[in-house]
Each structure stands twice: as structure tokens, then as C-alpha cells.
Amino acid sequence: MTWVKSDSRLAYSLYRGLWSGLDLLFPPVCGGCEKPGARWCSDCQGRVGILNEPVCDVCGLPQKQAGTCNACRAERPPFHSLRSWSVFENPVRNALHRLKYRRDIGLGEALAMQLAEFVRGLNWPIDVIVPVPLGKQRLQERGYNQVGMIARPLALALGIEYAPKALYRQRETRSQVGLTKIERHDHVRNAFQALGVVVDRKTVLVMDDVATTGSTLSSSAEALLSSGAKDVYALTVARALAHHMSHA
Numbered sequence: 253m254t255w256v257k258s259d260s261r262l263a264y265s266l267y268r269g270l271w272s273g274l275d276l277l278f279p280p281v282c283g284g285c286e287k288p289g290a291r292w293c294s295d296c297q298g299r300v301g302i303l304n305e306p307v308c309d310v311c312g313l314p315q316k317q318a319g320t321c322n323a324c325r326a327e328r329p330p331f332h333s334l335r336s337w338s339v340f341e342n343p344v345r346n347a348l349h350r351l352k353y354r355r356d357i358g359l360g361e362a363l364a365m366q367l368a369e370f371v372r373g374l375n376w377p378i379d380v381i382v383p384v385p386l387g388k389q390r391l392q393e394r395g396y397n398q399v400g401m402i403a404r405p406l407a408l409a410l411g412i413e414y415a416p417k418a419l420y421r422q423r424e425t426r427s428q429v430g431l432t433k434i435e436r437h438d439h440v441r442n443a444f445q446a447l448g449v450v451v452d453r454k455t456v457l458v459m460d461d462v463a464t465t466g467s468t469l470s471s472s473a474e475a476l477l478s479s480g481a482k483d484v485y486a487l488t489v490a491r492a493l494a495h496h497m498s499h500a
């Protein structure tokens with residue numbers, strides 16, 4: 253298996269090298285504040301809103317004490333744990349918006365470096381990284397899945413297999429803005445299917461850009477587990493906390 257690792261490390265340095273070369277030709281702007289110079293500047297890095305510890309060891313929401321929160325104890329989510337790098341607020345919010353609408357691949361790579369640090373610290377036993385997919389229609393409109401722009405370089409940086417097609421949507425879902433937790437859950441239930449050949453007996457890291465209630469990740473995890481995945485961990489770049497806070 254050693255050659256696989258060194259092969260991916262070579263791919264990774266070529267990838268990094270390509271971006272450093274392009275930066276000399278076209279100086280980048282920061283995805284968080286649009287200041288020229290870096291794709292992700294040190295000011296923005298310093299302003300990343302880390303979720304306050306302690307968080308629930310399952311759903312990752314901040315709470316008063318360590319352990320599993322009441323909601324997760326009442327109904328355990330299908331994923332092992334969900335963690336997010338940042339609170340869904342600026343500068344990360346801007347950066348995710350930019351990834352979604354401007355296809356800033358270099359920014360995806362810069363953020364993936366930050367996430368790689370974060371994921372290493374979690375010490376999760378992951379075999380493969382799978383992004384939450386877009387529906388066919390949305391993929392056609394946008395032309396790319398913005399989650400993949402972070403998930404792919406993240407997998408490269410961690411030396412973990414990347415499987416962008418392991419999960420797919422069987423039906424389109426609408427925007428979930430304004431839906432309650434229960435409505436969201438019903439809305440995305442059975443929205444996904446997974447390819448057993450890719451995930452069978454593997455521990456999967458399913459990744460999305462933003463989580464609110466975690467219902468999309470729950471539905472993804474259900475699909476992965478019913479296709480034979482051994483366990484599923486969930487990661488998002490950001491966590492929207494408004495819903496949680498309005499109930500706190």
C-alpha cells in the first residue's frame with residue numbers, strides 16, 4: 253500500500269505546484285475579504301469563528317457540558333459524529349458563497365489546507381471521503397459541485413481515497429431555508445442512494461459545505477450505511493447556529 257501513498261503525495265505536490273505557478277501569473281484575492289495577495293489571508297484565518305467547546309459529541313452543537321445532548325440521546329443520528337470547522341458567519345460565509353457562485357478552485361484548495369488540520373485533530377478512522385452531491389438539475393445549472401472543490405484537495409492532503417460519485421440524489425430537493433428540523437428531515441428522507449461497491453465495509457467521511465440541523469447529512473449517512481458502509485462521520489466547513497440559538 254506504500255506506493256499508493258507516495259503516488260498520492262506526488263499528485264498532491266503537483267497540484268500545489270500548479271496553483272503556486274498560477275498565482276504568480278494571476279495574483280489572487282482573498283475569498284473572505286477580497287483583499288489581493290492570498291486566496292485565504294491571515295486576517296481572515298484569524299477571524300474564523302470556531303464553535304465554542306464543549307460541543308455534543310454526536311451532533312457537534314455547542315452545549316453547556318461535554319457528552320451527548322438531549323436531542324441526540326432521544327434520537328441518535330445515523331452518523332457517528334458531525335463536526336464543523338467554523339460557525340457559518342463571515343469570513344467563512346463569504347468564502348463559501350464565492351465557491352458556490354464563482355468556481356474559485358484555488359480558494360477551495362486553500363480552505364482544504366485549513367480543514368486538513370482540523371480533520372487530523374479529530375483522529376477519525378476514515379477510509380474514503382464522499383461529498384454530498386447536487387441533484388442532476390442543479391449540477392447542470394452550476395456546472396460543478398462546490399463541495400467537491402474542498403473535498404477533493406482535502407482527500408489529497410490527507411492521503412485518503414476520494415469518491416465523488418459514491419453518493420447520488422434519487423430526487424431533487426428544494427432549498428430548505430425556513431423549514432423546521434422535522435420538515436427538513438422529511439424533505440430529504442430517502443433523497444440519496446449510495447454505491448455499495450465503493451463504500452462497502454468502509455468508514456466514510458461524508459462532507460457538505462454548511463449544516464443547519466444536519467438532516468442532509470443524516471439522510472446521506474442512512475444511504476451510505478444501507479449500502480454497506482461500516483461507519484459514517486460527517487464534516488462541514490461551516491455550521492449555521494441561528495436555529496439552535498433561537499431554541500436555546
Ligand SMILES: [Zn+2]
Nearest residue numbers: 282285293296
Ligand atoms: Zn481575507
Ligand SMILES: [Zn+2]
Nearest residue numbers: 308311321324
Ligand atoms: Zn447532539
